[in-house]
Amino acid sequence: MGAKNKHITRETQYEYVNWPPVYLVVALHLIGVVGFFHMFQCDWKTLLFNFIFLGYVQLGSMAGAHRLWSHRSYKASMPLQIFLAIAQTAGTQKSIYSWARDHRVHHKYVDTDADPYNAQRGFFFTHIAWIFVPRLPEVIEKGGKLDLSDLNSNPVVMFQKKYYNIGAPVLAFLLAPFITWYFFAESAMLSFTFGMFRHWLSVHFTFMVNSVAHIYGYRPYDSKISPTNNNIISFFTMGEGFHNYHHVFPQDYRASEYGLMFCFTTYFIKLMEKLGVAWDLRTVSKETVLARRKRTGDLKTSVVGFADPTNDEYKESEDENLPY
Numbered sequence: 507m508g509a510k511n512k513h514i515t516r517e518t519q520y521e522y523v524n525w526p527p528v529y530l531v532v533a534l535h536l537i538g539v540v541g542f543f544h545m546f547q548c549d550w551k552t553l554l555f556n557f558i559f560l561g562y563v564q565l566g567s568m569a570g571a572h573r574l575w576s577h578r579s580y581k582a583s584m585p586l587q588i589f590l591a592i593a594q595t596a597g598t599q600k601s602i603y604s605w606a607r608d609h610r611v612h613h614k615y616v617d618t619d620a621d622p623y624n625a626q627r628g629f630f631f632t633h634i635a636w637i638f639v640p641r642l643p644e645v646i647e648k649g650g651k652l653d654l655s656d657l658n659s660n661p662v663v664m665f666q667k668k669y670y671n672i673g674a675p676v677l678a679f680l681l682a683p684f685i686t687w688y689f690f691a692e693s694a695m696l697s698f699t700f701g702m703f704r705h706w707l708s709v710h711f712t713f714m715v716n717s718v719a720h721i722y723g724y725r726p727y728d729s730k731i732s733p734t735n736n737n738i739i740s741f742f743t744m745g746e747g748f749h750n751y752h753h754v755f756p757q758d759y760r761a762s763e764y765g766l767m768f769c770f771t772t773y774f775i776k777l778m779e780k781l782g783v784a785w786d787l788r789t790v791s792k793e794t795v796l797a798r799r800k801r802t803g804d805l806k807t808s809v810v811g812f813a814d815p816t817n818d819e820y821k822e823s824e825d826e827n828l829p830y
């Protein structure tokens with residue numbers, strides 16, 4: 507632990523803001539605002555490409571950094587890991603190694619000062635401000651005790667960590683604009699600004715899991731912790747909004763009890779299994795989930811996040827027609 511961090515507290519944390527990245531992020535957001543207005547002049551191919559690229563980058567965070575590397579909820583072949591690592595790099599949400607380490611501490615010490623994005627600190631802190639301030643000593647101390655041996659011995663994770671500072675800006679800020687400029691004959695200005703708009707959408711969609719899905723929504727599985735089930739977040743994050751379930755059963759590759767229409771990441775992993783490049787997909791038994799829900803959950807809310815006071819038990823019919 508650095509000597510400086512030892513003296514940082516909740517109260518003094520904002521006195522140590524790292525301003526240069528703040529200025530950079532603000533500037534790139536302003537460029538993204540310009541890109542939003544360019545959206546109306548884009549060729550349809552540019553729109554489609556950026557939409558697909560947005561989904562690809564999201565997969566890097568959700569199927570990669572989150573479900574594969576943070577929680578080991580399934581296993582993946584080397585080509586799939588490389589595919590996801592490239593996507594995660596383009597997301598500029600820190601290296602896989604840092605992402606997974608922060609996330610493991612978040613799960614283990616959720617809602618305490620050892621949680622790097624502690625939702626008890628409010629929306630702004632947990633959404634983005636935590637990135638720009640030094641960590642509290644509690645986060646460093648507890649994080650240092652985690653077992654990260656699987657990450658340390660993973661060649662894809664360690665290679666990406668080594669070259670992240672070069673790879674991230676190239677993949678995030680140059681690759682997609684270059685493609686739309688070169689192949690779709692867009693102007694350089696439109697390609698870059700619209701690429702920034704798409705980039706910030708993906709970043710904030712992910713950040714909303716830490717902020718919105720820890721503040722607004724329902725807690726059907728454990729009413730005592732901040733994570734919520736929130737369908738709006740599931741829609742924007744391809745299925746990460748069943749966050750109350752996920753915090754209770756982080757080992758479940760679905761990050762949800764059900765495979766619902768928003769769970770694109772779950773379908774992607776399932777497809778990868780069918781293609782033979784993912785295996786050992788872990789789930790939790792229906793009985794275990796039901797027992798836990800009855801013991802600690804808020805039974806007045808629906809498991810899919812809608813307010814449904816009548817849904818205090820599972821309906822057998824819901825088990826049918828599930829995609830897995």
Ligand SMILES: [Zn+2]
Nearest residue numbers: 715716733749
């Ligand atoms: Zn969380």
Ligand SMILES: [Zn+2]
Nearest residue numbers: 609613752756
């Ligand atoms: Zn998680």
